[in-house]
Amino acid sequence: MKSLTRHRKMILENMQYRTDHPTAKMVFDSIKMNTYKISFATVYNTLEYLVNCGMIKKLDINSQSARYDANLSEHSHLICKSCGNMMDYIEPIPIDTSIPNLNGFIVEDISVTFRGLCQDCVHN
Amino acid sequence: MKSLTRHRKMILENMQYRTDHPTAKMVFDSIKMNTYKISFATVYNTLEYLVNCGMIKKLDINSQSARYDANLSEHSHLICKSCGNMMDYIEPIPIDTSIPNLNGFIVEDISVTFRGLCQDCVHN
DNA sequence: TTTCTTGCAAAACATTTGCAAATCG
């Protein structure tokens, strides 16, 4: 939790540059492609580190490998059941955070995911 | 997609009996405990089969292993960041499914997950 | 019999960890 080293900065910037909710492997590949020497484990561990720092989010979706998102503004996701594509949905979802009967649970974060068929997959 | 065999029935009933959103391993262990002979791969594959049939759901949460839920009625989940406990939240969440700007995306399923601190973890 | 399902073990894939070397402050 101490310093933003060169590697951490690079991974964070890579995340902030992209909007494809990448897996650790995708981040690793894209950094490797820039002829930058880095280890896979470092990418994994750094992504978790950045999640713990609150600089990126780990998405609440079931996926064989974890997916991360550097977009911290409130938004939700559309996932196509057919092609697997994942799109941002930035319109605010009207959820009242003062919903009842939480039995003392303190909500820090709400995630909303829509699953269905994207326009392309509906038309075929 | 054809028949509800003895194994499938047993796994489905095990799922319907419990409310702990188990992993495949948890289902396997609990069936094994009843001295019933079954293979781990069969449990894995059967759970996916039941998901595809629409008889159970695979939850949209990030977790090291997939979690399943036989409760098909509309509800959402509270997950404690501290103890990891996962609770059902059955009050309906007022999301208008006619939300705008979906660009032709057909929504079939909405999942809502609250992360935060449960009552027990707040008090210590 | 013909088709579908299961068990098993191995393969494939995802994640975590220990430790020595490198880097940071």
Next chain:
DNA sequence: CGATTTGCAAATGTTTTGCAAGAAA
């Protein structure tokens, strides 16, 4: 220098697959 971070490889955990044997239709 002392503390933290990284690379590497190995350990661990999860999911998928191929195929022979078994069960169902």
